[in-house]
Amino acid sequence: MNPADLIPAPRVARELQSGARYPVDAETLLHAGPGTEATARWLRATVGAATGLPLGPGEEILLQIAPETERKLGPEGYRLTIDGYGVIRIEGGGPAGVFWGAQTFRQLLGPDAFRRAPIASREEWTVPCVLIEDAPRFAWRGLMLDVARHFMPKGDVLDYVDLMAAHKLNVLHLHLTDDQGWRLEIRRYPRLTEVGAWRERTKFGHRDSPLWDERPHGGYYTQDDIREIVAYAAERHITVVPEIDVPGHSQAAIAAYPELGNADAVDTASLGVWTTWGVNPNVLSPADTTLRFYENVLEEVLELFPGTFVHLGGDECPKEQWRASPAAQDRIRELGLADEDELQNWFLGHFGRWLAERGRRLIGWDEILEGSAVSGLGADLPEGAAVSSWRGYAGGIAAARAGHDVVMCPKQHVYFDYRQAAGDDEPVPIGYVRTLEDVYRFEPVPPELTGAEAERVLGAQANVWTEVLEDRRRVDYQTFPRLAAFAEAVWSPLPPPSERDFAGFRERMTAHYARLDALGVDYRPPGGPRPWQRRPAPEGMVGGLGRPIDGSPPIV
Numbered sequence: 407m408n409p410a411d412l413i414p415a416p417r418v419a420r421e422l423q424s425g426a427r428y429p430v431d432a433e434t435l436l437h438a439g440p441g442t443e444a445t446a447r448w449l450r451a452t453v454g455a456a457t458g459l460p461l462g463p464g465e466e467i468l469l470q471i472a473p474e475t476e477r478k479l480g481p482e483g484y485r486l487t488i489d490g491y492g493v494i495r496i497e498g499g500g501p502a503g504v505f506w507g508a509q510t511f512r513q514l515l516g517p518d519a520f521r522r523a524p525i526a527s528r529e530e531w532t533v534p535c536v537l538i539e540d541a542p543r544f545a546w547r548g549l550m551l552d553v554a555r556h557f558m559p560k561g562d563v564l565d566y567v568d569l570m571a572a573h574k575l576n577v578l579h580l581h582l583t584d585d586q587g588w589r590l591e592i593r594r595y596p597r598l599t600e601v602g603a604w605r606e607r608t609k610f611g612h613r614d615s616p617l618w619d620e621r622p623h624g625g626y627y628t629q630d631d632i633r634e635i636v637a638y639a640a641e642r643h644i645t646v647v648p649e650i651d652v653p654g655h656s657q658a659a660i661a662a663y664p665e666l667g668n669a670d671a672v673d674t675a676s677l678g679v680w681t682t683w684g685v686n687p688n689v690l691s692p693a694d695t696t697l698r699f700y701e702n703v704l705e706e707v708l709e710l711f712p713g714t715f716v717h718l719g720g721d722e723c724p725k726e727q728w729r730a731s732p733a734a735q736d737r738i739r740e741l742g743l744a745d746e747d748e749l750q751n752w753f754l755g756h757f758g759r760w761l762a763e764r765g766r767r768l769i770g771w772d773e774i775l776e777g778s779a780v781s782g783l784g785a786d787l788p789e790g791a792a793v794s795s796w797r798g799y800a801g802g803i804a805a806a807r808a809g810h811d812v813v814m815c816p817k818q819h820v821y822f823d824y825r826q827a828a829g830d831d832e833p834v835p836i837g838y839v840r841t842l843e844d845v846y847r848f849e850p851v852p853p854e855l856t857g858a859e860a861e862r863v864l865g866a867q868a869n870v871w872t873e874v875l876e877d878r879r880r881v882d883y884q885t886f887p888r889l890a891a892f893a894e895a896v897w898s899p900l901p902p903p904s905e906r907d908f909a910g911f912r913e914r915m916t917a918h919y920a921r922l923d924a925l926g927v928d929y930r931p932p933g934g935p936r937p938w939q940r941r942p943a944p945e946g947m948v949g950g951l952g953r954p955i956d957g958s959p960p961i962v
Contacts, residue, residue: 409536411917412513414574414894416540427532428490430457430515435464442469442498444641445505453512457531458524465493467511469504472497479503482576482643483541486510490535502643503541506574510538517920520572544850546813546865547896548577548647549889551881554584554658555683556872557603557625558881564638565878569925571642573893578639579647579717579867582627585657585680585688589626590648590710594702595663599626602658605679611834611874611951613683619876624679632710647769648711651719652700653690653753660688666696671730683873685722692728692737692753701760714767715792720754721771747777751787758788769794769813772801794867796821798962799852806855806862815867818959819848820892822884823871825954826930833883833941834874835952838959842932846891846911847903868892874952879928883939886929890918 409419438446446469450461461467475485476499484507487495496511498504512519514533549570551558558566563580570578582590588602604624610617627635636646657680660667667674668691680686690696707716725746728734738749751774758768768774769792792811795802802812817824817837824837850866868889875881891911900906915932922929930939941951 408917409514409534409538411914412510412538413890413911413914413918414897415911415914416510416538417899418537418539420537421535422487422489422537423535426490426535428488428494428535430459430494430531430533432459434459434461434466434494436461436467437463437465437469439468439470441471441501442504444501445469445496445508448505448641449508449511453508453515453519455523456519456521457515457528459531467494467496469496469508470498471500471504475499475503479539479541482506482545483539484510486536486538486540488514488533488535489537494533499541502576505571505643506540506542507538509572509574510540512572513921517917517924520921520924542574542576542897543899544863544865544896546577546867547575547893548579548813548815548865548867549575549885550579550581550649550815550867550869552581552584552870552872553589554581554587554651554872556608556876557587557589557623558872558878559625560627560631560635562878562881563635567635567639567642567644569889569927570644572921572925573889574897575889575893576644577647577865577867578644579649579869581649581651581871583649583651583658584655585686586683587624587626587679588658588662590632590650590707591626591628592703592706593629594706595699597662598659598703600662602662602679605681607681608876609682609873610876612836612953613873614953615951617951618681629706629710636711645713646711647713647715647717648707649717649719650700650703650707651721652757653692653750654721654723655686655719656690657686657688660690663699666690666699668727668731668734670733671727685724687724687726689723689727690753691731692734692749697753697756700757704757704760708764708766715769716761716766717769717794718754718757718774719770720750720774721796723750723773725750745777749777751777755788758791762788762790767792771796772805775801775804792864796869798960799854800962802863803852803854806859810862812863813865813867814850814863815869817869818961820845820866820868821871822868822888823873823875825952826884826888827934828954829934831935831940832952832954833880833935833939835954836874837953838955838957840888840959842888842891842912842915843908845888846895846908847906848892848895849903850896866892866896879939882928883930883935886922886927887915887919887932890915 481500483499484503496507603626608619664674793805825835
């Protein structure tokens with residue numbers, strides 16, 4: 407494998423011996439220095455399985471944490487040296503840096519190193535004699551999987567952890583609750599999964615589609631499943647961020663416990679888990695009993711997810727029921743609030759402070775700015791709260807200027823449910839066309855932010871919403887190959903978007919497609935969907951089962 411084919415591109419890569427390659431064979435042994443034991447286990451289990459090599463204890467591959475590497479490249483930085491004179495050295499600024507260096511070493515072995523067992527036609531393994539120095543541009547390099555709209559079995563989630571690791575991504579955001587399903591076992595409230603994890607049927611395609619899948623749909627993760635996912639991710643230096651969406655997107659919870667809704671404005675006892683898509687008017691009541699319920703939920707969430715951030719959604723919360731609810735109006739008057747927007751800010755602020763008291767931080771979609779001092783109204787967001795800027799850059803810019811950390815995930819750039827090409831062949835086309843090149847030219851820091859404000863951008867995240875992605879193959883198709891372009895945009899020190907070498911990236915993707923093939927990823931080929939990836943539209947349906955939008959998206 408040519409070192410020039412690496413994805414994401416490293417900061418520095420140069421040959422130490424032109425054209426020379428160093429053998430990796432049954433005599434190649436592996437030594438793990440202190441703090442690198444997890445990477446050694448990964449190499450033996452993953453690369454060892456693909457190559458059939460034992461990688462027993464020895465000194466030919468040396469893993470170590472090097473203080474000078476941390477000083478120069480940071481805790482996630484690494485130096486990979488293959489000089490051809492007997493030692494392959496992977497030095498990291500910290501354990502994560504060693505692991506990312508091992509991922510690069512795997513790429514250098516070639517695409518067959520991404521298989522799960524050796525293939526008979528491969529008799530020898532070699533790597534080029536190179537020096538690679540590398541470190542990420544951003545600390546938050548995320549992927550959001552919406553497992554609420556369509557449930558993703560645990561094995562598929564674990565596969566996606568491995569796919570993220572292969573692309574040097576380090577934050578998995580799990581969208582665990584929504585109107586269409588509650589996917590996390592909460593032992594104190596068993597009906598959340600007994601009732602809330604299952605819906606009677608599912609709208610097929612966009613919400614305007616006339617078609618239904620009449621099969622019941624559902625599933626959830628037990629707490630032990632989550633412990634396994636979190637531990638599996640941690641071994642790969644990936645943090646799992648849970649999302650419990652409040653106060654909107656909550657009909658599944660209300661279906662399980664009707665008292666959580668605005669029962670004085672709507673018959674909450676008649677609500678089931680929602681079977682279609684869109685923005686739902688059924689939202690949580692702002693009562694004290696609702697706050698206590700979700701505090702109890704979050705107590706269990708904090709036990710399962712040790713990371714700093716807990717995502718509480720906060721998006722798309724219609725206010726009609728609060729306007730119609732005498733209890734909600736009483737709460738607004740009691741608190742001295744101006745309106746329902748400030749009520750939502752108060753609701754989320756309560757949990758932001760609750761999390762802060764326990765050493766955690768709230769993160770929410772950019773609607774959490776509404777009704778706050780950032781929007782010119784209400785009180786400040788809780789100290790330490792961060793914003794996922796999804797409607798565009800504007801929310802992130804406002805938050806950063808107000809001193810809040812930001813994760814940029816603007817739908818105009820990195821919503822992977824959006825279609826990848828125009829034309830009738832794209833399966834269930836949603837939104838604007840966002841090509842591989844569009845994602846490659848995504849820039850997480852808008853020009854409006856400079857200096858300390860720009861430093862508030864923790865990084866970026868690609869979001870995979872699954873309303874029209876009913877299974878793993880559809881998720882693969884929408885996510886890949888665009889995730890490879892996103893990974894380079896958040897890892898590598900690229901020039902401004904207009905100056906990026908997309909032609910060179912596209913050429914490197916030739917080798918990367920072979921890696922994805924070895925991994926069994928059902929990606930969208932560069933020439934268009936394979937016959938089984940298409941979704942022909944019913945006769946007479948404009949736009950098919952989706953909702954395509956023509957033209958270029960507004961950049962806001």
